Amino acid sequence: MTEQVGFNEKEKEKLEQLRLTFDGKGEYTVQQLLDADQLKTLLERLVTEGQYPSIIVAGSQFMKRYGFMTLAPILYAFTMWDKPIFSGPDELEINMNMQAAPLMMQLTIPNPLKRSEKERADTRAELANKLINENLAPFVETMVKATKLSAAILWENAAIYLFWVYETLIPSEGNAEQVNRAKEDFHYLLREFNCTSFTCGANPFMPYYSEKVEREEGPIRFRRTCCLYDQVSADGACCKTCPKAR
Numbered sequence: 001m002t003e004q005v006g007f008n009e010k011e012k013e014k015l016e017q018l019r020l021t022f023d024g025k026g027e028y029t030v031q032q033l034l035d036a037d038q039l040k041t042l043l044e045r046l047v048t049e050g051q052y053p054s055i056i057v058a059g060s061q062f063m064k065r066y067g068f069m070t071l072a073p074i075l076y077a078f079t080m081w082d083k084p085i086f087s088g089p090d091e092l093e094i095n096m097n098m099q100a101a102p103l104m105m106q107l108t109i110p111n112p113l114k115r116s117e118k119e120r121a122d123t124r125a126e127l128a129n130k131l132i133n134e135n136l137a138p139f140v141e142t143m144v145k146a147t148k149l150s151a152a153i154l155w156e157n158a159a160i161y162l163f164w165v166y167e168t169l170i171p172s173e174g175n176a177e178q179v180n181r182a183k184e185d186f187h188y189l190l191r192e193f194n195c196t197s198f199t200c201g202a203n204p205f206m207p208y209y210s211e212k213v214e215r216e217e218g219p220i221r222f223r224r225t226c227c228l229y230d231q232v233s234a235d236g237a238c239c240k241t242c243p244k245a246r
Helices: 009-017 036-048 055-081 120-147 151-173 176-192
Strands: 002-005 093-097 104-108 113-116 213-215 218-220
Touching: 009 055, 036 055, 036 120, 055 104, 055 120, 055 151, 055 176, 120 151, 120 176, 151 176
Parallel strands: none
Antiparallel strands: 002 113, 093 104, 213 218
C-alpha cells in the first residue's frame, strides 16, 4: 500500500539547493540518455559549445553533476525526512543551463510522490535499488560506451557525494535521530547494498572509501582516480582530493 506525499516549501527549497526540482520540463529524460548515441551527441554538443575541451572531460564532469543531483537530494530526503523518492529513468528529467560557466544542471521529478508503507529497512532497499541499480548504474554503463571512460572514474565521481552527504551534510544539519539514521543508511549503502552492474564489484562505493589523511587544512580522503577537473579549471589546478595532489 502507498499513499501520496509531497514536500513542504522549506523542504523543496533545500532539495533545490541540491539540484532537484519539481517544476518545469527537462530537455532530456534520463531514459533518453541511457542510449549511448544520444548521450554521446549531448556530450559532443557540450564540447562544441565550449563547455569542455573533449568528450572524455565532458563525460567525467557530466557524471559528477549527475551523481550529485541523484544521490545527494534523494538520499537526503530519505534519511532526513523519511520521504523516499522512487522515480525511475522515464520519470527523471534533466535541465541544463548552457550559458552558465561552469555548466549548471538540475534534475526534475514528478510531485507528489508515493510514500511506502513497508518497514523502513525494506523501503531503504527498494530506494537503493531504484536509485542505483535502475538509474545510476545504467547511466555509468552508458557513459562508458559513449566515451570509453574508465568505470572507476565514473563511480568515484558519484561516490564522493555519497560520502559528503553522510559524513558532512547530514551531521552538520540533522538532529540526533537524523544523524543516527544517517549512520545506519550509510552503513547499508557501503556494506550491505549489492549492485547489479558489470561496471563495478558487489558494491560500487566501498572501493573508494579509504582512510582520510591528516593534512594542515584538516583530514582529506584522497581519490583513487582523477576526474580530469584540471582540464577545465582556470589555472589547471587539480581538486584538493586528487591523487595527483598527494
